[in-house]
Amino acid sequence: MTRISSLPADDATCGWYHLSKPRQARPAHQGQTSARWVIVGAGYTGLATARQLALHFPDQEIVLIEAQEVGFGTSGRNAGFVIDLPHDIGAPDYIGDIDTARTVMKLNLSGQNYLKELVERYDIDCQMKHCGKYQAAVEPRGIAVLDAYRSGLDKLGQPYQMIEGAELPEHIGTHFYRKALFTPGTSLIQPAALVKGLADSLPANVTLYENTPVSEVEYGARTVLRHANGSITADKLILTNNAFGMSFGFLKGRMLPVFTYASLTRPMTPVEQARLGGRPYWGVIPADPFGTTVRRTPDNRLLVRNSFSFNPDGRSNPKYLERFVSRHRASFERRFPMLPSVQFEYTWGGALALSRNHAGYFGQLRENVYGALCCNGLGVTRGTATGKLMADWLAGERSELIDFVLNSPGPCANPPAPIVALGVNFNLLWGQYRAGQES
Structure with a gap:
């Protein structure tokens, strides 16, 4: 049993959230539920994963869990730039290896273009300006x-x-x-408006539970997620909750939650x-x-x-x-x-969610548990792209971009806690x- 030691707790003063169109939050989960696919974290990554899984598996229910309300957390708090270009601050010319840069740009553009398509298709009022x-x-x-x-x-x-x-x-x-x-x-x-619109246009076979913070996880052949009012059992669990993945027992000491x-x-x-x-x-x-x-x-x-x-x-x-x-x-x-x-x-x-080597995580964390974590400040485009790719990969697809994120070295280890804080x-x-x- 893994007890979740830290849960999201954002301030209540985000302008983007309050100025975006109000929506009716989906009800919190109650009772006991079983599902083949369960995703934790309804930001850009989780929403893209859920949407694409629903298209791959139209006859299966996809459960998406959010600890707060959609748009209230991290995904609705960024500066609202949907950036196409690579920007490697560790390289002298901010581009670095040209082949890697070209692939990174393809990844960014795939996320950007997907968002443009969804905004247009569902008429999402999010002040998108190209x-x-x-x-x-x-x-x-x-x-x-x-x-x-x-x-x-x-x-x-x-x-x-x-x-x-x-x-x-x-x-x-x-x-x-x-x-x-x-x-x-x-x-x-307007990031909160965009993420709210994405949540309200999910396919019918996605069930979204908001205000459902997970308090305990039991890993095994199936994963049991417990919360104050019940439990959800997953055949396949996908974590798209960035630095809170560490609270679920993964990548501990490898991500840096910086506000x-x-x-x-x-x-x-x-x-x-x-x-x-x-x-x-x-x-x-x-x-x-x-x-x-x-x-x-x-x-x-x-x-x-x-x-x-x-x-x-x-x-x-x-x-x-x-x-x-x-x-x-x-x-x-x-x-x-x-x-x-x-x-x-x-x-x-x-x-x-940052890492010292600016690398994110994409892949299998343990048996029947997967993660797309640590966006390094690029959650809008990179999170959207890797969320969609996660669903494609789990559906059996392979591509240049899937291979690229699978082969990433992932976040490197940090020094011990007192040293890393200093x-x-x-x-x-x-x-x-x-x-x-x-x-």
């Missing part, structure tokens, strides 16, 4: 990153536009940045919109990975995301929200001095300090 992204820099170190990435994109044969600082206000309004690299393939979304934080303003007035200028919606990611992500949304709000914390139990901690909202305000004022009265309406945190916290603090004006 408008590209800007990667912007203000300090010399950040500009060097842009130049390196440009050379990598040349090698990969991908289009881009390098925009000098004087021209940037026409694009994003602010005069803050000195240079930006624009790539056209990224889509922007990042965002604030979202009230809508700008027409006068404020004119004062800002630029395009009606856009997204900026920082050249420095510890810098600030900024978005202008289609409903004329501004998003600022920066700051990190290491939460080993994967649960939100209110002290960080209080600490980081002032940092968000300072970042906002540096970029948008023309908007002094535009205040934040929401501030929230969201978890990333190391992660130091790296987070040092990275944010070195980001300088990029923060």
Whole structure:
């Protein structure tokens, strides 16, 4: 018997969740149920797995379990970038091995294109805009990153536009940045709205149980998942719950639950919109990975995301929200001095499942238990792609992309807990300090 030691506990202040269209959560599970396929975690990965399994096995019931409400957890808390390009921060040109980069791009595009298709097919209102992204820099170190990435994109044969600082206000309004690299393939979304829409358009043979946190697991030829009001027995169990896979007994000491934080303003007035200028919606990611992500949304709000914390139990901690909202305000004022009265309406945190070697896990964890875990901050595209591939693989298919994720080395082992906590916290603090004006 494995007792689940840590369950999701996100803050209640996520702007994306509250501003997305309300939906009726599916009832929590009650009593005893048996199913051939059971999936734990109804984020992008779990939803894609469930949808594709349902298509492969239309006469079988697929059970999907979510500890919270769909859209309330991690999948509804990201910055809303659906990115196509590879970005290997460990490589000098951010592309690395060209053959690997090409395969990674195929993987990302498969997830992105699948989401585009579903949004169109089910008319999901999630503010999806195929408008590209800007990667912007203000300090010399950040500009060097842009130049390196440009050379990598040349090698990969991908289009881009390098925009000098004087021209940037026409694009994003602010005069803050000195240079930006624009790539056209990224889509922007309202993430909570997207994941809610995906959940409400699942095939009829998928049964979704929300607000059903699993408290105990008994592994064997069949897996028994117990919770406060009953149990679910699975012939095949698939874990798509990222860092919480460690609580289920797998990849222990190999994933790092790191939280990042965002604030979202009230809508700008027409006068404020004119004062800002630029395009009606856009997204900026920082050249420095510890810098600030900024978005202008289609409903004329501004998003600022920066700051990190290491939460080993994967649960939100209110002290960080209080600490980081002032940092968000300072970042906002540096970029948008023309908007002094535009205040934040929401501030929230969201978890990333990271590994030290930036590798995820895909494959069999033990007899009749499988996992697609550790998205390393790429849950929208990579989670969607690997979730769909998991279902294809379990249905007996093989492909270049399935072989690629199966052959991944997986997350590497971390040092012992006290050492890894010291190391992660130091790296987070040092990275944010070195980001300088990029923060």
